[in-house]
Amino acid sequence: MTSDLSAQIAKAIRDAIIEGRLIVDERLPSEAELADQFDVSRPTVREALKRLAAQSLIRTQRGAFGGAFVNRLSYPDAYAQQITTSTLLLSMNEVSFDVACEARFAMERACAPFAAQRRQADHLAAMRAEITRQGAEGLTDEAFCASDVAFHRALVDAAGNPVLSYQLAGAVEAMQPLMNMITFTARNRARIIGLHTDIADGLEARNAATVDQALAELAAYTETLGHDVLAARASKEA
Amino acid sequence: MTSDLSAQIAKAIRDAIIEGRLIVDERLPSEAELADQFDVSRPTVREALKRLAAQSLIRTQRGAFGGAFVNRLSYPDAYAQQITTSTLLLSMNEVSFDVACEARFAMERACAPFAAQRRQADHLAAMRAEITRQGAEGLTDEAFCASDVAFHRALVDAAGNPVLSYQLAGAVEAMQPLMNMITFTARNRARIIGLHTDIADGLEARNAATVDQALAELAAYTETLGHDVLAARASKEA
DNA sequence: GACTTTTAATTGTCTGACAATTTAAATGCA
């Protein structure tokens, strides 16, 4: 019911920002003034401000004419928070591999038509580069996964919708720990690289149907790989 | 480079949680002990802990055998953060109505096949109830929007994938302020209600194609309405 | 006019204290 003072103050300021009563780059009163206004001590005000800083809602500057300023939430900041939240959610809530996989590929397939329409040369180049990397000899599983993430990110960015990019960043990156559990044999990799090539080709030809088809197969194949890992684990324990 | 001590300490503890060195419900050392360990004062430790609390990474309890505990990130907590972040991102970054709309409906269409397959009676009931509400006389624009959000939420939940629900919660709710700018005439509403009915009918019949078609039309129609509002505004200013 | 120094404002950090809260242990009582 009656939460901490610092939480209450943080909420009051947060609401002011969300409702537009405090606008971007506006300076908040100094800590001493806020302490007066809210009738609390400066440490309490500081705790409230740190809460807001943790959500990237404000930034602080020292020195004369410094202070706390309403922060423009940048895409990178939003990405970072989205990734942290998604990663924790997946690691702490027994989200099954299937559910995470399904969500991720469903959203990626949602991007496909836009990507086919809007892809630029640099997106294709990035994807081709990752495909080449994925075929390299002696690549560790982790490096393969990292390249996989980069490939899919290029695909999503090709859709040219920053909101989709931001949403998917969380899903794709958050899945990496789960993907890292998978051991990729040479044959696995060849199949995945083949599908990646289909996707790149489809985008180059601006053929959304091809891309969608390849993504559907990739989704199914990834789920199969995940199941194999879980099955192998289960039999090892028995 | 050398950020605040409280930020460094928060990062150290956050990393420990993300990497699993601190597990759910584990108790952190007391503030005094942490202050000793990190060789800083207690207020500095407290600022760090408040940062983590703002991200729902820990919770604190007063009293003997109280302290800070690693928090299991619940879906509601994750929803809330997702919504705050998305709302701010949209309101602060001149994300165009088109881009937000496109992202939202793209993701909703990604849910459609799963929803058609897995929808339960209660999802359908919730959607029908919202449709009825939307047809009520004298409904304000805001109430109409709120009902619209509830309708689409039921649709997303029908897909039965909590990760998709969580991702879309942000997109749908964050768009509400933009949607609230639109004035819905009786004719607008009738058209939207018609499409909503198509969606509900399609789900009931487990016909994904129908649902997809209706969502596509709804996306196009919503964009049109958005454009009209912007055009009206522009002409008023001139 | 360009450069340097001073000054004032502000955040960052520390120390020490006390209040509020909560659990475990101690105590008292039947």
Next chain:
DNA sequence: TGCATTTAAATTGTCAGACAATTAAAAGTC
């Protein structure tokens, strides 16, 4: 003994005051 009550201890929440570090503007100097 068994149960209720009180006490004690640990811990977070809050406060007050102080000083250090940083920064930009203002004042001074050549």
